[in-house]
Amino acid sequence: MTSAFSKLLDNLQTITDAGLYRSRRVIDSPQGINLQIDGRSVVNFCSNDYLGLANHPTVVSAFKAAVDHYGVGSGSAHLICGHSTAHHMLEEELAVFTGRERALLFSTGYMANLGVISALLGRSDTVFEDRLNHASLLDGGLMSGAKFKRYAHADVDNLTVHLKQATGSKLIVTDGVFSMDGDFAPLKTLALAAKDNDAWLMVDDAHGLGVIGNHGGGLLEHDGLTQRDVPILMGTLGKGFGTFGAFIAGSDVLIETLIQKARTYIYTTALPAAVAEATRASLKIVIAENWRRDKLKALADRFRLGAGQLGFQLLASSSAIQPIIIGDSQRAVDISNSLLNAGFLVSAIRPPTVPKGSARLRVTFSALHEEFQVDQLLDTLDKATTRHKA
Numbered sequence: 001m002t003s004a005f006s007k008l009l010d011n012l013q014t015i016t017d018a019g020l021y022r023s024r025r026v027i028d029s030p031q032g033i034n035l036q037i038d039g040r041s042v043v044n045f046c047s048n049d050y051l052g053l054a055n056h057p058t059v060v061s062a063f064k065a066a067v068d069h070y071g072v073g074s075g076s077a078h079l080i081c082g083h084s085t086a087h088h089m090l091e092e093e094l095a096v097f098t099g100r101e102r103a104l105l106f107s108t109g110y111m112a113n114l115g116v117i118s119a120l121l122g123r124s125d126t127v128f129e130d131r132l133n134h135a136s137l138l139d140g141g142l143m144s145g146a147k148f149k150r151y152a153h154a155d156v157d158n159l160t161v162h163l164k165q166a167t168g169s170k171l172i173v174t175d176g177v178f179s180m181d182g183d184f185a186p187l188k189t190l191a192l193a194a195k196d197n198d199a200w201l202m203v204d205d206a207h208g209l210g211v212i213g214n215h216g217g218g219l220l221e222h223d224g225l226t227q228r229d230v231p232i233l234m235g236t237l238g239k240g241f242g243t244f245g246a247f248i249a250g251s252d253v254l255i256e257t258l259i260q261k262a263r264t265y266i267y268t269t270a271l272p273a274a275v276a277e278a279t280r281a282s283l284k285i286v287i288a289e290n291w292r293r294d295k296l297k298a299l300a301d302r303f304r305l306g307a308g309q310l311g312f313q314l315l316a317s318s319s320a321i322q323p324i325i326i327g328d329s330q331r332a333v334d335i336s337n338s339l340l341n342a343g344f345l346v347s348a349i350r351p352p353t354v355p356k357g358s359a360r361l362r363v364t365f366s367a368l369h370e371e372f373q374v375d376q377l378l379d380t381l382d383k384a385t386t387r388h389k390a
């Protein structure tokens with residue numbers, strides 16, 4: 001026992017030496033563009049609450065009213081006695097919102113991805129994953145036991161080579177908006193490759209839904225793709241929607257299959273009904289308030305222009321995720337700490353979350369930011385990076 005733990009201590013030291021040690025900051029305020037950390041107010045540039053709905057008064061009051069009606073806990077899994085009217089209505093509304101036959105709620109996006117891929121594939125099948133897919137998609141593919149093929153990022157030609165050699169059921173899995181880079185998957189070309197090779201296409205649009213598309217329908221709306229093109233759509237509710245949870249949308253037969261077979265659906269407690277009610281309220285705002293998406297676009301454009309002028313290395317992102325590539329992990333952390341001292345919270349993202357040598361500051365915007373805050377961030381970034389020279 002003692003020696004096993006001393007090995008863990010050694011491992012922690014190795015992580016520290018590589019500049020990869022992770023720790024939490026304790027937040028003492030609601031989510032929003034201003035956070036209280038250690039008694040100080042800082043401007044938040046790292047949240048996924050893109051539309052500013054996590055503490056929206058209408059969403060908060062819907063949550064409170066639902067707690068008065070349903071209480072806090074959901075009591076059991078959906079298939080036992082935890083599936084409330086609130087869950088059911090939200091599923092129907094999400095199906096309409098995404099233009100799909102049905103939607104099924106999961107407790108988290110991580111679980112949705114594990115559950116779907118494992119329910120659809122077994123040992124004789126093959127899963128194809130973009131190299132930069134979110135960890136939950138990679139883990140889902142591994143857990144399914146299917147043959148596992150990673151293709152070069154957004155490279156449909158490379159994917160096609162793998163597809164031609166594959167056996168069994170074929171499932172192509174990709175982020176829609178890539179979570180750490182902010183770029184868009186080439187969904188139209190992927191949908192064609194799927195059709196040509198008799199494969200399913202699954203898109204995880206955690207960072208696109210609510211945020212991209214004229215009506216917030218995500219990357220699939222942006223690209224005009226239907227359920228026929230993308231039979232499996234995954235969305236999360238803890239990002240653009242500002243609440244918590246996730247869903248899969250698709251055909252009736254897909255959803256019924258998941259209810260029978262997805263273990264992360266069957267063997268877990270339903271999310272609280274009040275969270276579902278709060279999400280129904282946020283969905284209405286997502287649909288109605290285009291200004292939030294327009295504002296995000298304007299903020300990201302302003303940031304890109306300014307960052308380009310200052311000579312920062314940006315990625316080809318037109319989303320609310322605007323990473324600045326730093327390279328070295330320790331340097332990314334040092335800059336992030338400098339920014340925090342100056343009153344800006346920007347997270348340093350390091351391997352293994354991103355490829356080796358590509359540590360970055362992941363700047364994200366909220367519809368609640370003001371343009372002057374973007375300018376202040378750019379100014380502070382300029383000073384912090386000069387102080388921590390490469």
Ligand SMILES: *Cc1c(COP(=O)(O)O)cnc(C)c1O
Pocket residue numbers: 107108109110111113134136175179204206207236237238245246
């Ligand atoms: C956040 C995220 C998830 C996980 O969703 P949770 O609800 O937070 O578990 C899955 N996929 C992508 C691309 C994500 O960014």
